[in-house]
Amino acid sequence: MRLAHLPTHRSLRVALLPALFVLLPGPLLSQHATQRVPAEQWMRYADPVEAGFDAAKLDAARAAWESLPSSAFLIVSDGAIVDAWGDVGRRFMCHSVRKSFLSGLYGIYWDRGDIELNKTLADLGLDDEPDPLLASEKQARILDLLKARSGVFHPAAYAGRTDSRPRGSEGPGRYFAYNNWDFNTLAAILTRETGDDTFEAFDRYFGRPLQMEDWRLSDGYYHYERDKSKYPAYPFRMSARDAARYGLLFARNGAWGDERILSEHWVRRSSALYSIDGERETATMGYGFMWWVFLDPRFEEYGAYAALGVGNQMIAVFPDLDIVMVNRADTYVGEGTPPAALQDLMARVLDARVGDRAERPRLEPLEVDPDPGATSVPAARLQEFVGEFAMPPAPLGLPAWTSVSLRAGDGHLVKTSPVSGTFELYLQSDGSLVEEDSHRRFFPIRDFAGRVAGIADRESVALAAVVAASDDDRSKADALMAVVEDEENIQVPVAGAAIDLLAGDVEAAEAGIRRLASEVDPRRVEAEVNTIGYALLQSDRTAHARELFALNTRVFPEAFNTWDSYGEALAELGEFEAAIAAYERSLELNPENGNAAEMIARIRDLEP
DSSP, rough: EEEESOOOOHHIIIIIIHHHHHSSOOHHHHHHHGSSOOSSSSSESSGGGGTTTTTHHHHHHHHHHHHHSSSSSEETTTEEEEEEEETSSSOOOOOHHHHHHHHOOOOOOOHHOOOOOTTTTTTTTTSSSSSSTTGGGGOOBHHHHTTTOOOOOOOEEEEEESSOOTSSOTTTTTTOOOOOHHHHHHHHHHHHHHHHOHHHIIIIITTTTTTTHHHHHHOOOOEETTTTTTEEEOOOOEHHHHHHHHHHHHHHTTTEETTTTTOHHHHHHHSSSSSSSOOOTTTOEEEESSOOOEHHHHTTTTTOOOEETTTTTEEEETTTTTTEEEOOOOOGGGGOOOOOHHHHHHHHHHHHHHHHOOOOOOOOOHHHHOTOOOOOOOOTTTTOOOOOEEESOGGGGGOOOOEEEEEEEEESSSEEEEEEEEEEEEEEETTEEEETTOOOOOOOEOTTTSOOOEEEEEEHHHHHHHHHTTTTTTTHHHHHHHTTOOOOSSSSHHHHHHHHHHTHHHHHHHHHHHHHHHHSSHHHHHHHHHHHHHHHHHHHOOHHHHHHHHHHHHHOOHHHHHHHHHHHHHHHHHHHHHHHHHHHHHHHTTTTOOHHHHHHHHHHHHHH
C-alpha cells in the first residue's frame, strides 16, 4: 500500500510501528490494495442483488424514505452505490457534520507529528474576547476540546445545541458538554499550529485525493459572531455523493485504494467512545473525537458511528460491514429528518442485506440531474448587478443587517456574504436570480434612477411590503407584493394578511391566516406571523405590531409564544396590566417560559 501521508508522529515512530506490523495480519494489509473506491465518478450496482441486498426490501426502505422529510439518501457497499434517492448531487449545508471533517484534519497533522494533543490552551497562548478565558479554562488540552470535554462554557458563534454550565464550574476532561466553542476554537488552533487554512487543508488532504465531484473551496466560509467570541465557525456545503466518499475513507480505516490517507490508529481512536450522551441506561449515542458513536444495539454490533448535523445531516459509517449511509435534509427551507425515523430507515436498509456480494458485479455510472436553475448568459447582461450592496437594499426601507458582494462569473453571478458564504446566482428569463444549491430566488431592487441597488429574497420583499403598508404607502406595498405574488412560500400569504390587517380589514386578515394554517403546518404559520410582528416592533411600529400579535393569539390561542410576544408589544406601549395578563397566559400554557416570569417581575417593579 502506498502511503499518501506517511505517519511520522513521534510516539508512533518509536513505540508503535513495529507492533502494528506484528499485530495486523498480512491479508488485512494487502486487502486495501484491492478494495473498490470511486474514481472521478461513482459507480452503482446495476442490480442491488449483486451487492447482497434484497430488491423488494430495498424498495420498501425507499418507500419509507419517501415518507420522510429528507432530500437525499445514499447507500454504499463495497465501494459502490447500492441505491441513491433524491438530490444526491446537490450541495446542502453540513451544519455540525463539519466537526467530523475537522476531526479528520487533526488526524492528518497528528499522524505527521505536527500537533501535540496534550498542549493546553495556556501552552498555546490562547485567549478569547470580548470575554477572556478563566485561568482554569486555559488548562484544557486540545484532546479535551476534541472530546467536547474542555470545561470551557464560553459563548460561541453558530451555536445550536449548547450544553452549558456556570463558567469555571467544571475542570477540563471531567464533563461532556457539546459546545461550539470547543469546535470553533479547534479550527483556530489547527491554523495556528500548522499555518494551514481549514478549507484549503480539507481540499488538499480529502477533497482532491478522494476525487470529490461537487466540492469546491468556495463551499466553505468562516462565520463570525464577534459579540460572542473571536473564533469563527467554519460551515461547509457538500453533496451526498461527496459526503459518502469521506464516509468510505473512514469505513476503510483511513485507506483509499492503494493509498493510506489517515492512519488506522487515528481512525479507531477518533471514533472510539469517550462519553455517553445522557443516562447510560437510555442513551442511544456517545461521542468520540467529534464523531457520534451509536449505542443502539441495531448498529452498535457493527461498530457504527456517524457525523451528524442539524436536520439530521448524516454520514453513518459501518466499518465492520464496509457500508456507508448518507442522509441530507434541506435546511435551506427548514427541513429536518426525525432522528427515530431515520434510524428505523437505517435498520431497514441493514435488514435488506440478505446475501453475499457478487465477486464481479455489474456496475454502471451514477447519473445525477444538473441544477434545474442553472443558466449561462453573456457577461454584458451581468454587469449591472456587479457591486457591493446592503442587505436588504436601501430602497426596501428595511434596516440593513449584512452586506453582499456580487461579481461576474462564467455566465453567472457570484454572490458572497459574511453570513452565508459564496454561491453562484443564475439569471432567469423573468429577470430574477436563482441561487445554486439552496434554489432561493432573489429579485433585483432598483433605486429611483432605475439602477440596481442590490438584491432581496422573497421574505425581505414581503416584509418590506408590510412595512410600506404600516406607513400608509399602499401603492408601494402592492407593487412589492406583485414582485413575489407567484412565489410558493408561506411568507407571501402571511404578508398579504398582515397588509389586510393594517388596512383595517381584520376579518379578511384573520380568515387568511386561519386558511393558511389549515393548509400547512400551523406552527410555521404562527412563527411567520410572529416574525413579521417583530419586524414591526423593532422598527418602532409598535402599535401595528400589537395588532398583529393580537391576531396571532386569536388564531393560535394555545400557543404560549403568541401570548409572550403580545405581552412584549403591550409592555412597550405602557399597557402594563394587559401585558401582565398576556404573560400570565403564556406561563399557564408553558410554565417553563422563564422570559414571561422575568417580564412579569420587571413590570411589577415599575408599578408605583
